[in-house]
Amino acid sequence: MELPLSPEDAAFRDEVRAFIAENYPKEMRVANPERDLTKEQSLLWHRILHKKGWVAPLWPKQYGGPGWSITQRFIWEQETSRAGVLPPLAFSVTMVGPVIYTFGTEAQKQKYLPRILSGEDWWCQGYSEPGSGSDLASVRTRAVRDGDHYIVNGHKTWTTLAQHADWIFCLVRTDPAAKPQSGISFILIDMKTPGVTVRPIITIDGAHEVNDVFLENVRVPVENLIGEENKGWSYAKFLLGNERTSMAGIGRSTRYLARLREIVDAEIDVDDPAYAEFQKQIARVELDVLALEATELRIVAQMARGIDPGPAASLFKIRGTEIFQQVTDLTLRATAHHGLPLRDVPSDNAYLPGPAHSHVAPEKYLNSRKLTIYGGSNEIQRNIIAKAVLGL
Amino acid sequence: MDIALSEEQELLKSSLQRFLRDNYDFATRQKIVAREAGWSRELWRELMGLGLLAAPLTEDAGGLGGGPVASMIIMQEFGCNLVVEPFLETVIGAAQTLEASGSAEQKARFLPPILDGQSIWALAFAEPRGRFDLEHVTTRAERQGDSYVLTGRKSAVSAAPWADHLIVSARTSGSARDGQGISLFAVDRTSPRLSLQGYRTIDSRAAADVTLDGVSVPASNMIGPEGAGLAILEACRNRLIIAQGAEAVGAMLALNAATLEYTKARKQFGVPLGSFQVLQHRMVDMFIAQEEALSLMQHATLALASDEAGLSRLASGAKSRIGEASRFVAEQAIQLHGGMGMSDELNVGHYAKRITVINSQNGDPGFHLLRFAGLTRSARTMPSAA
Numbered sequence: 001m002e003l004p005l006s007p008e009d010a011a012f013r014d015e016v017r018a019f020i021a022e023n024y025p026k027e028m029r030v031a032n033p034e035r036d037l038t039k040e041q042s043l044l045w046h047r048i049l050h051k052k053g054w055v056a057p058l059w060p061k062q063y064g065g066p067g068w069s070i071t072q073r074f075i076w077e078q079e080t081s082r083a084g085v086l087p088p089l090a091f092s093v094t095m096v097g098p099v100i101y102t103f104g105t106e107a108q109k110q111k112y113l114p115r116i117l118s119g120e121d122w123w124c125q126g127y128s129e130p131g132s133g134s135d136l137a138s139v140r141t142r143a144v145r146d147g148d149h150y151i152v153n154g155h156k157t158w159t160t161l162a163q164h165a166d167w168i169f170c171l172v173r174t175d176p177a178a179k180p181q182s183g184i185s186f187i188l189i190d191m192k193t194p195g196v197t198v199r200p201i202i203t204i205d206g207a208h209e210v211n212d213v214f215l216e217n218v219r220v221p222v223e224n225l226i227g228e229e230n231k232g233w234s235y236a237k238f239l240l241g242n243e244r245t246s247m248a249g250i251g252r253s254t255r256y257l258a259r260l261r262e263i264v265d266a267e268i269d270v271d272d273p274a275y276a277e278f279q280k281q282i283a284r285v286e287l288d289v290l291a292l293e294a295t296e297l298r299i300v301a302q303m304a305r306g307i308d309p310g311p312a313a314s315l316f317k318i319r320g321t322e323i324f325q326q327v328t329d330l331t332l333r334a335t336a337h338h339g340l341p342l343r344d345v346p347s348d349n350a351y352l353p354g355p356a357h358s359h360v361a362p363e364k365y366l367n368s369r370k371l372t373i374y375g376g377s378n379e380i381q382r383n384i385i386a387k388a389v390l391g392l
Numbered sequence: 393m394d395i396a397l398s399e400e401q402e403l404l405k406s407s408l409q410r411f412l413r414d415n416y417d418f419a420t421r422q423k424i425v426a427r428e429a430g431w432s433r434e435l436w437r438e439l440m441g442l443g444l445l446a447a448p449l450t451e452d453a454g455g456l457g458g459g460p461v462a463s464m465i466i467m468q469e470f471g472c473n474l475v476v477e478p479f480l481e482t483v484i485g486a487a488q489t490l491e492a493s494g495s496a497e498q499k500a501r502f503l504p505p506i507l508d509g510q511s512i513w514a515l516a517f518a519e520p521r522g523r524f525d526l527e528h529v530t531t532r533a534e535r536q537g538d539s540y541v542l543t544g545r546k547s548a549v550s551a552a553p554w555a556d557h558l559i560v561s562a563r564t565s566g567s568a569r570d571g572q573g574i575s576l577f578a579v580d581r582t583s584p585r586l587s588l589q590g591y592r593t594i595d596s597r598a599a600a601d602v603t604l605d606g607v608s609v610p611a612s613n614m615i616g617p618e619g620a621g622l623a624i625l626e627a628c629r630n631r632l633i634i635a636q637g638a639e640a641v642g643a644m645l646a647l648n649a650a651t652l653e654y655t656k657a658r659k660q661f662g663v664p665l666g667s668f669q670v671l672q673h674r675m676v677d678m679f680i681a682q683e684e685a686l687s688l689m690q691h692a693t694l695a696l697a698s699d700e701a702g703l704s705r706l707a708s709g710a711k712s713r714i715g716e717a718s719r720f721v722a723e724q725a726i727q728l729h730g731g732m733g734m735s736d737e738l739n740v741g742h743y744a745k746r747i748t749v750i751n752s753q754n755g756d757p758g759f760h761l762l763r764f765a766g767l768t769r770s771a772r773t774m775p776s777a778a
Binding site for chain 1: 521591736
């Protein structure tokens with residue numbers, strides 16, 4: 001489905017398409033980019049985009065953004081996701097960057113923003129804690145003022161790609177006496193500071209994607225505080241809004257549906273009743289994608305006219321994640337009894353049965369279970385819509 | 393109908409529960425699967441000592457005569473404890489196939505080593521392009537004197553890397569999908585020209601693709617009459633899928649118990665997670681899924697025990713419905729455990745992975761739904777053929 005585009009926007013779309021086709025690194029085209037690329041490999045595209053000035057579509061021009069309109073940003077999202085490129089690290093570009101240029105001091109902007117744009121600094125997110133999942137405001141990590149420093153103690157968990165990170169942005173409690181939301185601050189911690197320890201968490205798909213981050217008497221300069229002390233909750237909410245915007249994942253679901261169709265055509269004979277059954281189920285998911293895409297386009301058109309989308313992001317997150325889970329489930333089913341091993345669990349699982357296209361099916365199915373949990377679980381998103389849209 | 397266990401069956405269940413509690417907690421299981429072999433032969437011998445290997449077989453075959461209800465009890469507890477040892481393949485698959493269709497000589501030769509805990513078997517039925525069709529057999533068996541020579545490839549043979557023998561389906565006549573012309577062979581896994589490409593599956597077990605490149609098998613190893621293997625395969629699959637239903641139910645019971653405990657203990661927003669109505673309703677649905685699966689599983693087990701008419705239809709219906717129900721429970725158990733559900737350190741994901749594997753073995757829920765529909769149709773047009 002295409003947004004009706006003005007001639008200028010259509011030309012922009014063609015430019016984007018051509019740029020991706022000509023510049024996206026071949027070595028990033030691997031079976032499962034989220035899992036298979038090293039830190040350096042995953043930064044290749046980031047650096048190419050930086051050179052072009054396109055690495056941070058969301059950012060205003062003065063901070064190094066491309067100065068795109070809402071429609072252009074959407075075209076960018078659509079084209080990159082259709083092309084299946086691995087986007088620049090969201091924690092850096094989409095999450096902490098906007099918080100810094102919106103709420104940070106001039107010195108903070110000058111120190112951090114250029115290094116985010118260049119890919120020099122890799123950021124991770126210190127939000128969740130063992131006792132603090134959906135109830136994010138219950139963070140217990142403490143930051144106690146000691147002269148020009150905060151002394152930070154606590155335990156962050158599910159920290160995505162912390163093993164690569166140079167910096168972590170953290171929610172910490174600075175006023176234990178205040179109500180949960182009002183005693184939280186937003187601080188930036190250098191991962192090299194003594195007292196920061198990263199411990200891998202292996203997930204059910206065998207991946208090392210998330211980590212525990214232990215903070216033990218970590219001395220953080222006061223100048224690393226964002227905005228005002230105890231106002232961190234409002235910055236965190238601002239950031240979570242950004243996290244959810246692109247979760248419809250239309251391009252991704254569309255690509256995986258195309259792959260599913262190829263697997264079904266290759267693996268199941270047309271006269272096998274399972275073939276018709278799969279066609280029906282694929283069509284159903286395709287309609288789910290179409291309905292969500294139409295909703296997305298409608299909301300983008302409204303935003304371009306200056307209408308506040310409200311909590312539309314929650315709708316995108318709910319449907320986008322559920323659709324993708326369904327695609328991975330159908331794909332695993334289509335591989336029949338071939339889809340049983342993981343590529344690298346154990347690490348010497350060298351022989352993989354069946355055709356190559358079935359080899360990432362189980363890890364994708366298992367890994368995508370996280371989608372309805374993270375970034376505000378889908379239950380929380382439904383609460384948001386119930387409250388903010390329906391007024392319940 | 394509810395299966396009221398006899399005193400003997402209760403004893404089997406409680407002694408197995410006690411044994412697994414003492415010898416097969418999750419930490420121990422994780423140590424066993426981390427070994428190079430991936431399973432425990434010592435434990436297998438202890439299971440033998442408890443009488444488990446002989447439990448389902450008839451007394452004539454050297455068993456204890458426990459039948460399908462004994463298998464159900466065992467598989468349900470194995471499901472609860474994520475037992476990886478190949479009871480399904482060796483006893484319910486191979487031993488009971490030999491018992492039902494083997495010659496007296498074959499029974500005398502093959503059953504005692506199985507019952508003694510010496511011999512492990514695996515079932516080489518599936519083929520690379522065959523999906524779940526038992527009659528999709530392209531592996532050929534050609535008679536040469538006193539032997540058959542087997543040539544072909546078998547896929548996703550669960551427990552093959554651990555096995556001493558395989559039951560291989562091969563074609564003695566006909567072409568790819570003919571129902572007639574399939575024969576079954578007991579094949580020594582260490583035979584010359586037989587090779588395995590082994591791999592570990594997501595449920596921490598082992599499987600292999602098997603290549604038979606002109607493997608010579610004595611004619612005396614043919615199980616059942618030449619060319620009439622499909623009926624034996626179907627009977628075997630009915631037993632396997634009903635037993636896997638019991639295993640899935642065991643896993644569902646464990647997942648629901650763990651989820652309930654977690655949501656009662658875990659506090660967010662100052663209250664237990666379990667106090668949120670949306671999660672309460674989800675857990676009610678998980679409970680209903682478990683209860684219906686348990687009921688269907690018992691129903692199918694009793695039908696198997698009495699060799700009821702319409703067994704195949706019921707077995708397929710149960711495999712399909714229990715498969716969907718257990719997948720729902722597994723996915724929701726992960727969801728309700730939040731991030732913890734994604735961690736490989738917790739047992740929840742391991743139950744989910746076992747359920748995923750069960751669902752893609754011996755026919756997935758979609759395959760069995762269609763088979764159920766097909767058998768319903770033929771029962772309506774030809775009542776006697778059900």
